[in-house]
Amino acid sequence: MNIKEVANRAGVSVATISRVLNHPESVAPATRKRIEAVMESLDYTPNWFARGLKLNRTGTIALMVPEILDQGYMEIAKGVEDVARQKDQNIILATTEEDRNRELKTIESFIERKIDGLIIVSSALTKKDLTLFRNQKMPVVFISKNPELTGVNGVLTNYREAAAEAVNHLIEIGHRRIALIRGTKPFNENKEKLDGYHQAMENAGLDHSDGLIMEEENTIEGGFLAMSRLLSEGRPLDGVFVTSDNMAIGAMDKIKQMGMRVPEDIAVVGFDNLKISGYVEPKLTTVAKPMYRMGLVAARLLTDIIEEDRPEAEPQEILIQSKLKIRKSCGHEDRFSEIF
Amino acid sequence: MNIKEVANRAGVSVATISRVLNHPESVAPATRKRIEAVMESLDYTPNWFARGLKLNRTGTIALMVPEILDQGYMEIAKGVEDVARQKDQNIILATTEEDRNRELKTIESFIERKIDGLIIVSSALTKKDLTLFRNQKMPVVFISKNPELTGVNGVLTNYREAAAEAVNHLIEIGHRRIALIRGTKPFNENKEKLDGYHQAMENAGLDHSDGLIMEEENTIEGGFLAMSRLLSEGRPLDGVFVTSDNMAIGAMDKIKQMGMRVPEDIAVVGFDNLKISGYVEPKLTTVAKPMYRMGLVAARLLTDIIEEDRPEAEPQEILIQSKLKIRKSCGHEDRFSEIF
DNA sequence: ATGAAAGCGCTAACAG
DNA sequence: CTGTTAGCGCTTTCAT
Numbered sequence: 001m002n003i004k005e006v007a008n009r010a011g012v013s014v015a016t017i018s019r020v021l022n023h024p025e026s027v028a029p030a031t032r033k034r035i036e037a038v039m040e041s042l043d044y045t046p047n048w049f050a051r052g053l054k055l056n057r058t059g060t061i062a063l064m065v066p067e068i069l070d071q072g073y074m075e076i077a078k079g080v081e082d083v084a085r086q087k088d089q090n091i092i093l094a095t096t097e098e099d100r101n102r103e104l105k106t107i108e109s110f111i112e113r114k115i116d117g118l119i120i121v122s123s124a125l126t127k128k129d130l131t132l133f134r135n136q137k138m139p140v141v142f143i144s145k146n147p148e149l150t151g152v153n154g155v156l157t158n159y160r161e162a163a164a165e166a167v168n169h170l171i172e173i174g175h176r177r178i179a180l181i182r183g184t185k186p187f188n189e190n191k192e193k194l195d196g197y198h199q200a201m202e203n204a205g206l207d208h209s210d211g212l213i214m215e216e217e218n219t220i221e222g223g224f225l226a227m228s229r230l231l232s233e234g235r236p237l238d239g240v241f242v243t244s245d246n247m248a249i250g251a252m253d254k255i256k257q258m259g260m261r262v263p264e265d266i267a268v269v270g271f272d273n274l275k276i277s278g279y280v281e282p283k284l285t286t287v288a289k290p291m292y293r294m295g296l297v298a299a300r301l302l303t304d305i306i307e308e309d310r311p312e313a314e315p316q317e318i319l320i321q322s323k324l325k326i327r328k329s330c331g332h333e334d335r336f337s338e339i340f
Numbered sequence: 341m342n343i344k345e346v347a348n349r350a351g352v353s354v355a356t357i358s359r360v361l362n363h364p365e366s367v368a369p370a371t372r373k374r375i376e377a378v379m380e381s382l383d384y385t386p387n388w389f390a391r392g393l394k395l396n397r398t399g400t401i402a403l404m405v406p407e408i409l410d411q412g413y414m415e416i417a418k419g420v421e422d423v424a425r426q427k428d429q430n431i432i433l434a435t436t437e438e439d440r441n442r443e444l445k446t447i448e449s450f451i452e453r454k455i456d457g458l459i460i461v462s463s464a465l466t467k468k469d470l471t472l473f474r475n476q477k478m479p480v481v482f483i484s485k486n487p488e489l490t491g492v493n494g495v496l497t498n499y500r501e502a503a504a505e506a507v508n509h510l511i512e513i514g515h516r517r518i519a520l521i522r523g524t525k526p527f528n529e530n531k532e533k534l535d536g537y538h539q540a541m542e543n544a545g546l547d548h549s550d551g552l553i554m555e556e557e558n559t560i561e562g563g564f565l566a567m568s569r570l571l572s573e574g575r576p577l578d579g580v581f582v583t584s585d586n587m588a589i590g591a592m593d594k595i596k597q598m599g600m601r602v603p604e605d606i607a608v609v610g611f612d613n614l615k616i617s618g619y620v621e622p623k624l625t626t627v628a629k630p631m632y633r634m635g636l637v638a639a640r641l642l643t644d645i646i647e648e649d650r651p652e653a654e655p656q657e658i659l660i661q662s663k664l665k666i667r668k669s670c671g672h673e674d675r676f677s678e679i680f
Numbered sequence: 681a682t683g684a685a686a687g688c689g690c691t692a693a694c695a696g
Numbered sequence: 697c698t699g700t701t702a703g704c705g706c707t708t709t710c711a712t
Contacts, residue, residue: 342688342689342690343689343690343691344689344690354689354690354691355691355692357690358690358691358692359691359692361690361691362691362692386689386690387688387689387690389688389689389690390688390689390690390691391689391690391691392690393688393689393690393691394689394690394691394692395690395691
């Protein structure tokens with residue numbers, strides 16, 4: 001079913017059909033009505049390729065995230081989606097496991113498909129990879145990008161400061177031997193949290209040597225494993241800062257399994273503020289990341305660039321604050337009751 | 341940058357360029373090398389639209405789910421993605437909140453974009469909506485479909501039997517006053533679980549009147565609320581079957597908040613087997629749904645239909661079993677220790 | 681207000 | 697093995 005057939009049946013030329021599709025006001029109401037009726041009766045939908053071939057726009061934006069089974073990334077996706085639907089844009093979602101080669105391949109396929117714009121979350125891309133988009137004048141916004149990537153649009157949050165704040169909180173309420181459990185991925189994000197930990201411990205004059213730092217896969221099981229290793233080394237420990245809630249939940253599970261109590265024996269602070277973290281026992285103190293909001297803001301920035309057709313506009317960096325959410329697992333309430 | 345320019349620079353015709361793109365073996369190695377070099381140097385990528393206009397294929401399949409912030413649906417997405425990547429297909433993801441109008445709109449936009457095939461999870465579509473795809477000969481596979489939708493490809497799991505099994509388990513280990521907390525969405529899925537509950541209670545000759553059944557939004561908060569209402573009615577209760585783990589977690593939270601114990605005072609069984617359900621206190625007895633597998637199987641079925649180009653092949657229904665996962669919250673272990 | 685016609689970039693049938 | 701060429705379906709000047 002194509003424009004020609006519609007034209008035949010309606011007894012007009014293809015140009016007129018194209019007009020009712022694109023500039024309906026420029027067609028006489030009577031003919032327009034007739035044409036619309038014919039379209040309806042023939043179940044006609046314009047061919048998207050033919051149109052794209054002419055207009056060179058797809059009405060599609062792509063979102064590239066490391067992992068789909070992750071509440072945080074999906075919150076970002078939801079933010080992006082809410083904007084996209086409003087702007088009548090489709091979303092292509094791709095996951096890459098933060099593997100640079102897969103990322104490059106994926107981006108190439110996006111370019112081939114002439115998507116209108118791209119949002120990249122926590123990639124492993126390097127500075128020189130940026131030429132990929134530059135050459136194609138494709139609008140791109142990064143979320144939680146590698147700080148090495150300069151001169152690009154970015155929506156960021158302050159992982160380092162938030163991590164430092166979390167560790168400081170543990171210190172303030174009296175903990176001294178504070179370990180760090182960190183995930184391997186996403187790389188940059190965890191790097192910044194590590195920095196925050198070092199900084200807070202350094203400032204307080206506390207030990208933050210490598211023996212106190214354990215790295216594992218960013219999963220519940222990874223947290224469990226890291227905690228096991230920490231405990232098996234037999235160092236005294238009264239607190240642990242964990243770079244993700246998932247790992248924190250695994251770590252708490254291990255602590256409880258060893259017959260110790262959270263937070264009385266070991267206090268735990270996580271990072272992410274997953275929905276579930278308010279329902280584990282004890283409720284987890286954690287850092288709330290503004291994921292939905294970052295997705296929303298990134299998508300707005302992107303659609304603005306697309307609509308105003310200025311892919312090379314001055315890049316912006318937007319910072320959205322993360323903040324500490326104090327619950328039970330850090331021992332704050334106990335401390336509170338000690339005072340009174 | 342287009343095929344013509346590449347042809348000029350390489351001193352050959354466009355046909356030859358097209359050949360190295362599509363049937364490289366049919367081009368003399370020497371010319372091919374030369375052409376590839378020119379392509380490289382010009383950063384040439386074939387125009388997606390022009391190609392699609394000719395071939396009428398996009399290499400894209402779409403996945404339509406009710407909600408993106410849901411571990412189960414994302415597990416399906418992962419299954420689909422794993423197949424899609426292998427087949428070099430892109431995925432468009434759309435969420436519709438099980439709102440029929442949004443679903444219809446989304447599907448129309450998919451048809452316009454000439455996607456190669458579509459996977460629909462838990463839709464609110466009715467039988468007559470099916471003509472939409474039929475007319476377009478678009479291959480479609482449903483996951484967890486409305487039973488009213490007949491004559492279509494479906495990948496299903498046995499919600500009713502699994503629910504009945506869960507309730508039967510509660511009955512077997514001695515519970516008698518068993519309530520049901522059910523979510524409003526997804527509609528069909530919850531309907532089947534309700535049926536399973538009724539059936540199991542009926543068979544055991546137990547009360548399963550409406551007063552024991554509470555419906556709320558399918559979230560942690562919804563479960564909390566439903567449990568509150570159940571308890572405030574003051575009926576005696578020794579077990580509750582909840583149609584989702586999220587709601588079950590909310591329900592357990594309420595029970596604990598009222599100073600009662602799970603499972604000693606009220607046993608709880610959920611449905612979904614979320615990752616987190618093995619880490620809440622007490623660990624949740626639940627039904628494991630084969631979501632990843634359903635996504636995988638649906639995507640394979642779809643890509644088979646696409647590759648063999650037979651959109652009207654005899655529709656298949658594939659059933660994948662859910663199964664009960666016994667942990668602590670149902671009281672099984674206690675019962676066990678009573679025996680010895 | 682409407683029509684005729686030139687392409688958009690590519691593929692594949694046909695010819696050599 | 698390579699070139700010529702007719703479209704794929706649509707949008708958009710340019711005429712009328």
